[in-house]
Amino acid sequence: MMNGENASAKSATNPRLGEAAYEALRDRISRGVYRPGDKLTVRSVAETLGVSSTPARDAINRLTAENALVYAGPKTVIVPILSEADLKEVTVIRIALEGLAAEEAAKNCGPQDLDRLKILQSQINTGLERRDYASVLWHNKEFHFHVYARSGLPRLVSLIDAQWLRVGPSFYGLYPEFAEERYGVRNHEMVMDAIEEGDSRALRAAFEGDIRMGYLRLRGAVRARGSV
Numbered sequence: 001m002m003n004g005e006n007a008s009a010k011s012a013t014n015p016r017l018g019e020a021a022y023e024a025l026r027d028r029i030s031r032g033v034y035r036p037g038d039k040l041t042v043r044s045v046a047e048t049l050g051v052s053s054t055p056a057r058d059a060i061n062r063l064t065a066e067n068a069l070v071y072a073g074p075k076t077v078i079v080p081i082l083s084e085a086d087l088k089e090v091t092v093i094r095i096a097l098e099g100l101a102a103e104e105a106a107k108n109c110g111p112q113d114l115d116r117l118k119i120l121q122s123q124i125n126t127g128l129e130r131r132d133y134a135s136v137l138w139h140n141k142e143f144h145f146h147v148y149a150r151s152g153l154p155r156l157v158s159l160i161d162a163q164w165l166r167v168g169p170s171f172y173g174l175y176p177e178f179a180e181e182r183y184g185v186r187n188h189e190m191v192m193d194a195i196e197e198g199d200s201r202a203l204r205a206a207f208e209g210d211i212r213m214g215y216l217r218l219r220g221a222v223r224a225r226g227s228v
Contacts, residue, residue: 021045021055022062029068029079030161030168032137036081038169040069068165079169084222090167091215095208097160098144102191102207104151106200114195116146121188128185133175140171143188144207147195173221174214183213 025045028034046056060077063069072078082090120143127135141164148157178184187210194202 017051018055018058021049021051022059024049025056025059026063026068026165029063030164031141032168032171033134034079034169035172036079036169038079039072040077040079066165081225082167082170082222084219084226087167087170087215087218087222090163091211094160094163094167094211097156097163098148098211099204099208101148101151101153101156101160103200103204104153104156105147105149106195106198106203108150108152109147109195113146113150114192117143117188117192117195120146121185121192124188125185128182131176133172136175137168137171140184141168143191147191147203147207167218170218170221171214173218177217178214183217184210187213 028048034040040060042053042057042060045060046053049056049059060069064071064077067080069077070080120139123139124136124143127133127139145157145161148160151157174184187206190206190209191203194200194206
């Protein structure tokens with residue numbers, strides 16, 4: 001960890017620190033480490049990422065420019081709260097992009113990929129049993145993007161990641177219902193079955209079904225919040 005004047009001077013002359021801070025904060029947002037409405041400060045981000053204030057501030061500024069963070073006041077930055085219309089838009093885009101990535105990935109997935117997904121699912125299951133939803137969300141992204149990366153279409157994967165940046169914090173709204181009913185577990189099991197059978201259409205359908213089911217739960221959470 002860097003601190004003090006040396007860290008500030010180094011971060012000002014080393015753009016890689018700012019890029020690394022941006023990528024790390026961006027990844028944490030997309031994985032649901034932060035919840036909608038959470039307030040982020042330069043100090044808290046700097047401490048979390050182990051950097052000085054300069055790269056932390058740069059990361060926050062870049063992510064506000066991308067609307068991954070928004071200003072709730074002159075100096076107050078928060079994780080945005082998606083409206084029902086926002087959520088519907090993200091879902092429509094995700095179904096199209098992630099379904100395509102999954103279908104393309106089917107031809108490239110093999111036994112090693114299946115082994116990796118089984119390990120990730122085991123970690124997800126452990127998190128569900130412990131009600132450690134932060135761990136569940138972290139490994140859930142690993143599960144999805146392991147498959148999407150196998151599509152061999154990196155630009156498509158980048159487009160998908162941009163949507164996860166928007167919706168990632170809202171994934172907390174899936175729990176505890178998704179944990180109790182094991183909806184996501186069954187969807188992921190269908191993903192692994194489709195890969196084992198080499199069925200591209202079934203693989204696409206499994207991911208699309210997972211997204212649609214998640215949308216219904218998240219939409220309910222949005223409506224419940226609006227009625228309070």
